[in-house]
Amino acid sequence: MKKLLLGLLVFTMIFSVNAHAGTTLSDLQNKQNQVGSQLNASKSKVNKLKNQKKNAVYEANKLDRQIDSLTDQIKNYNSKISNTKQNITELEVKIKEEEAAREKYNEEHKDRLKKIYMAGKVGYVQTLLKSKGADDFLKRTYYTQKMVEYDNGIVKEMIDVEEKLKDNKLDLVNKKNEIEKLNNSKKQAVRSQQNSLSKKLTYIKQVNSDIEEEEKKYKALMAENEAIKNEIKAYKSKLTYNSSGMVWPVPGYSRISSPYGMRIHPISKKKRMHTGIDIPAAKGKPVVSADDGVVITARWSNSYGKLLLVDHGVKNGVTYTTKYAHNSAFKVSNGQKVKKGQTIALIGTTGWSTGNHLHFEVLLNNKDQNPLKYVPRP
Ligand SMILES: [Zn+2]
Numbered sequence: 001m002k003k004l005l006l007g008l009l010v011f012t013m014i015f016s017v018n019a020h021a022g023t024t025l026s027d028l029q030n031k032q033n034q035v036g037s038q039l040n041a042s043k044s045k046v047n048k049l050k051n052q053k054k055n056a057v058y059e060a061n062k063l064d065r066q067i068d069s070l071t072d073q074i075k076n077y078n079s080k081i082s083n084t085k086q087n088i089t090e091l092e093v094k095i096k097e098e099e100a101a102r103e104k105y106n107e108e109h110k111d112r113l114k115k116i117y118m119a120g121k122v123g124y125v126q127t128l129l130k131s132k133g134a135d136d137f138l139k140r141t142y143y144t145q146k147m148v149e150y151d152n153g154i155v156k157e158m159i160d161v162e163e164k165l166k167d168n169k170l171d172l173v174n175k176k177n178e179i180e181k182l183n184n185s186k187k188q189a190v191r192s193q194q195n196s197l198s199k200k201l202t203y204i205k206q207v208n209s210d211i212e213e214e215e216k217k218y219k220a221l222m223a224e225n226e227a228i229k230n231e232i233k234a235y236k237s238k239l240t241y242n243s244s245g246m247v248w249p250v251p252g253y254s255r256i257s258s259p260y261g262m263r264i265h266p267i268s269k270k271k272r273m274h275t276g277i278d279i280p281a282a283k284g285k286p287v288v289s290a291d292d293g294v295v296i297t298a299r300w301s302n303s304y305g306k307l308l309l310v311d312h313g314v315k316n317g318v319t320y321t322t323k324y325a326h327n328s329a330f331k332v333s334n335g336q337k338v339k340k341g342q343t344i345a346l347i348g349t350t351g352w353s354t355g356n357h358l359h360f361e362v363l364l365n366n367k368d369q370n371p372l373k374y375v376p377r378p
Helices: 002-016 025-121 124-130 133-238
Strands: 261-264 271-274 277-280 286-288 293-301 305-315 318-327 343-346 357-364 367-369
Touching: 025 133, 293 318, 305 343, 318 343
Parallel strands: none
Antiparallel strands: 261 271, 277 357, 286 343, 293 305, 305 318, 318 357, 357 367
């Protein structure tokens, strides 16, 4: 696991130096991941907003229907109120007519009574004398009384009719008031629902603009994602290893003082793996890049001295790297593109070294190989 992680780290390092100054593949991949999670967050936010909008629209429609229904009810009540008012007016006319009729009847009645009274003024005896006998007098008195009773009855009936009409009117007025009260409560309900609806519509407008904004953000993120994808693609394609074969790294010097494989280390005297080949040469002689590539390391190492690593790219998923150690000087710098056979350093004996030589390695996927398999010995 540790090896794998280290491998990944070095793998990342190899990609880390390219024409992209300061940007590494892992930077790009991290960015892609970041943009990916931002895209997911943005998408779920849009979905959430759309859901909120859906609910708000549903509620707004419900309010709209309620307002419609209330408006219909108000219309209905208004027409009922108008009808009742009409009926009340009609009753009022009738009551007035009745009153007028009673007034008229009363006047006539009074007139009759007055005549009787006037007749009465003639005096009891005279009336008696005028009568054809006591019987006639009694009869006349009787009829007078009957007439009064009859008149009173008619008036009473008239008053009853009037009272009834007035009662009816009162009932209608009460009914009208009742309907008006209901109507007012409906009107208030409509106002309140219209207020809620207006708030809902404002909210929907806000959500709509939020959705629009978030979708813009999403689109921008998609574009960014696409750009990073292309960048990664370009990054990888630039590093494709298309070699016709590596060249010997120390021109004019072909002797190998220490081959690749297990050996006793010349300084530590311990049995250790020798991960490259040692090519002795005079100090200051050129060290050349075994192939086209990019310098990914040009630094000091306690064991390797002035150390250079050249990345040659990827072929069939395999990374190709070469290592040059113990140099006396660098002729290239980190991140620089180099050509096959280009002088990249000068022979030296820096670091853990017993004499001027190049320690040369060929690495496939960062695992050391026998360099003679890749570099033809002159
Ligand atoms: Zn060596």
